[in-house]
Amino acid sequence: METASLKRAELKQHFEPKIIGFLCNWCGYAAADLAGTMRLKYPANIRIVRVMCTGRIDPTHILKAFKIGADGVLIVGCHPGDCHYLTGNYRAERKVAMLKSLLEDLGLEPDRVRIDWASAGEGERFARIVEEFVKRIIELGPSPLRGVLVER
């Protein structure tokens, strides 16, 4: 028991959030790519998963990310109206909105999920979004689910 609480205190002190980023191929991922090419600095806490469209992201993916220990999930897609597949980002926005209320009922802070937009030319915007999100997650602290729910 002692080691567990020690570990938790340690975790709080040097908290490096684990963030899963789902980026769409056409805008979000391209923006991240551009941020790299531009040599912009942003926190290295984000682990990026490229998807073809944010509309492809199922709430299952987000719930599973939390289950295996993510502290936050960031979704970046095309600006409204700019989706490569016309309406994928609107669908994603709706899923995230409903998932947030579900998460609230399940006892997890809805702020741990964020959906935002960055076009292929907005490397700086992408870097800023990640920075802001990491800051928010640090405020919220480690996810209470870290290392608790065992993989079934």
Place this chain on the structure above:
Amino acid sequence: MKGRLKLAVEHLTTCAGCENAILDLGDSLLTVLGDLELVYAPILMDASPPDRVDIAIVTGAVRTEEDQEKVRNWREKSSILIAFGSCACFGGIPGLANLLKSIELLKTSYLEQLGTENPEGEPPHVEVPELTSLIKPVSEYVKVDYMLPGCPPPSYLISELFTALIKGEKFTLPEKSVCDDCPLNSGDEKVIKCIKRWGFDKVDVNRCFLEQGFICLGPATRGGCGARCIKAGYPCRGCMGVLEGVEDQAAKMISAIASATSLDEVTLEDLKKILDLVGTLYRFTFPSSIFGRRVRRDERE
């Protein structure tokens, strides 16, 4: 011919509806009983537990330490163990109790409930089996050979299961969704144009409920029930559980709603009118969902 197969029906935390569903088989039950011998079923008859059976059916969720022991016991005593009904398969309606700690549950039912008179001011201390900290489906404790979900399981599936067991064949559940069996599904693309609340808005029982704006879990629920609730004029509540390969019913239903709402007519604000997402979308499957319970800040302390 080895003689009749011995069958035991054990109940855990349950309403006894599953046992009633077995009796409800009517004539076909008599046919089945020619090859199956019901040796133990506390809800239906008086008998002492046998040492060994061929088939054990468990109904209900695992809520108490007694239930845990019963499940383990029957696994040892039986060759085939069947989780029967939604509670045994996924945790069922009692599974919604995973939103609260067991101490909070006791407080609610013995102290805070409207109309409760408890001058002692604390839950009674009677020696009964302890509540487990969480409700879990039977498969979390022991290996389950067959699952038959449903609240209660549909009679023709019960017959099929029994027939398969007698013949020694494999039993498989239908893999289509409730919408596939639904008489209100015309096959056209469905567009949700508004969000309505059951009991508050006018219903047309001859038109797809989702299309009208009522939450119907058909798209995210395993079929095989013949859309019985919809035929009775009520939207699907999801008792048959998740579809094959799906992990989380609420996640799938959120996906379905997000994809079917009209972008012009339904706003993000409108979606907030869907209340109690856990109780609505996880009504029968909360304990077997991805989280399976409410998360707490003090989780690890």
